[in-house]
Amino acid sequence: MNTEAEVPGDDYIDLFLCQERHPFIMVDRSVWEAVIRKLPEGYFIPDYRIINMISNMP
DSSP: OOGGGEEEGGGGGGGBSSOOOOTTOEEEHHHHHHHHHHSOTTOOBSOHHHHHHHHTOO
């Protein structure tokens, strides 16, 4: 990973349903910015719609 592109993973915590902080995890900004651009508005990881569908399966 290019150290110039490393940022705290917590910068992207708003994308996750479980917003547990991990201050020592560094991520590549260019990768996460590309992910954000491709996600639909209001999307969370994991996607709550998928979780609901899986939890309702027999």
